[in-house]
Amino acid sequence: DAxxxxxxxxxxxxxxxxVTLRCSPISGHKSVSWYQQVLGQGPQFIFQYYEKEERGxxxxxxxxxxxxxxxYSSELNVNALLLGDSALYLCxxxxxxxxxxxxxxxxxxxxxx
Amino acid sequence: xxxxxxSQPEMSVxxxxxxxxxxxxxxxxxxxxxxWYKQPPSRQMILVIRQEAYKQQNAxxxxxxxxxxxxxxxxxxxxxxxxxxxxxxxxxxYRSSTYSGGGAxxxxxxxxxxxxxQP
Numbered sequence: 001d002a003x004x005x006x007x008x009x010x011x012x013x014x015x016x017x018x019v020t021l022r023c024s025p026i027s028g029h030k031s032v033s034w035y036q037q038v039l040g041q042g043p044q045f046i047f048q049y050y051e052k053e054e055r056g057x058x059x060x061x062x063x064x065x066x067x068x069x070x071x072y073s074s075e076l077n078v079n080a081l082l083l084g085d086s087a088l089y090l091c092x093x094x095x096x097x098x099x100x101x102x103x104x105x106x107x108x109x110x111x112x113x
Numbered sequence: 114x115x116x117x118x119x120s121q122p123e124m125s126v127x128x129x130x131x132x133x134x135x136x137x138x139x140x141x142x143x144x145x146x147x148x149w150y151k152q153p154p155s156r157q158m159i160l161v162i163r164q165e166a167y168k169q170q171n172a173x174x175x176x177x178x179x180x181x182x183x184x185x186x187x188x189x190x191x192x193x194x195x196x197x198x199x200x201x202x203x204x205x206x207y208r209s210s211t212y213s214g215g216g217a218x219x220x221x222x223x224x225x226x227x228x229x230x231q232p
Contacts, residue, residue, distance in 0.1 A: 033219055042117075042204050043158070045219025056218025088156060092220075099146040099165075099210040102220060104158035 002027070004093050004105035012111045013081050021076045021108045025093030031055070032074040033102060034066055037088040049074055050096045078110075086112045115140045115207050119223035126195045127231045133180075134190045134226045136205030144210040147181070147188045148220070153201040161203070164188065166210070192228075200230045 005024045013019050025032050031050040035043035045058035049068035068074045072093075078085055088109050092102035116139045126132035138147070149161040164172045164181050171179050176193045192199055206220040 035219070040224075042206075042222030042224050043220070045221070048218045058219055090158060092158075098218075099208055101148070101160055101163055102208075103160065104150075106155070106157045109156075 004091055004103055006089075006091050006105040006108050008108060009106065010109045010111075012113065014113050015081055015083060017081050017112075018077065018079045019081060019110060021078075021089050021091075021110070022073065023076070023091030023093075023105060024073045025091075026103055029093040029095055029103075030072055031094045031096035032068055032072065033092045033094070034074070034076045035090040035092065036060070037090055037107070039087070043090055046076070081112045083112050086110060115142075115145075115209070115221045117205050117207050117221050117223040119203075119205055119226050121226045122224070123227040123229065125229040125231060126192075128195055128197060130195055131191060131193045132195055132228065134192075134203050134205075134228070136188045136190070136223060138186050138188065138205070138207050138221075140186070140207065142209060146208045146210060147179075148206040148208070149177070149179070149188075149190045150204045150206060150222075151199075151201045152204060152225070158204070162190065195230050197230050197232060200228060202227050 007022045033048040034046040037043040047066045048056040052068045063079045066076045088107045090107045091105045094102045118137045145166045147164045151159045180189045202225045204225045205223045
């Protein structure tokens with residue numbers, strides 16, 4: 001079975017632009033979570049979606065939004081990009097039960113100039 | 114809010130030796146899950162080991178084992194017979210056992226420990 005996939009692998013944007021990142025979970029997994037990992041730090045939780053509903057949100061501004069589709073894939077959108085949004089964006093999938101293991105994708109490296 | 118602390122930014126060990134990575138956490142919950150993830154230079158975050166707080170027995174996965182001290186809120190990772198492929202960033206992470214909304218539903222990570230394996 002394929003693992004979690006993310007696209008694109010790399011992305012370069014300029015300040016003020018908008019970006020959409022995509023994630024496909026492991027087959028059978030209904031929950032997708034998004035994390036931001038700034039260089040030299042651990043990942044920070046942005047969102048969790050389960051069955052197309054937002055289940056949790058971390059401490060990120062409203063410029064960050066996400067959605068989950070009927071096939072459980074997900075998109076993360078970031079508007080009005082800032083230099084500080086440059087990071088590795090990780091997607092993780094799980095079956096959806098509390099406390100269970102999350103499996104991560106390879107990430108999308110976003111550079112904002 | 115829960116916090117996870119990894120006090121060792123970098124550790125170095127000789128190949129075939131044993132190394133222990135430290136992790137402490139702060140929580141008011143009694144039931145939760147703890148994880149160690151490995152992130153090699155390829156960036157993919159890989160699960161190393163998982164511990165359920167209600168289980169007293171320490172989790173073990175081949176050469177990897179944990180020392181879980183619930184009262185001390187300590188969760189260290191021991192790597193035996195270190196191999197060159199073990200070189201990576203290691204992250205300790207916490208997750209609540211219940212969905213309570215907000216940021217509690219995600220993993221809370223430490224800042225990581227960079228493990229270097231000396232040949």
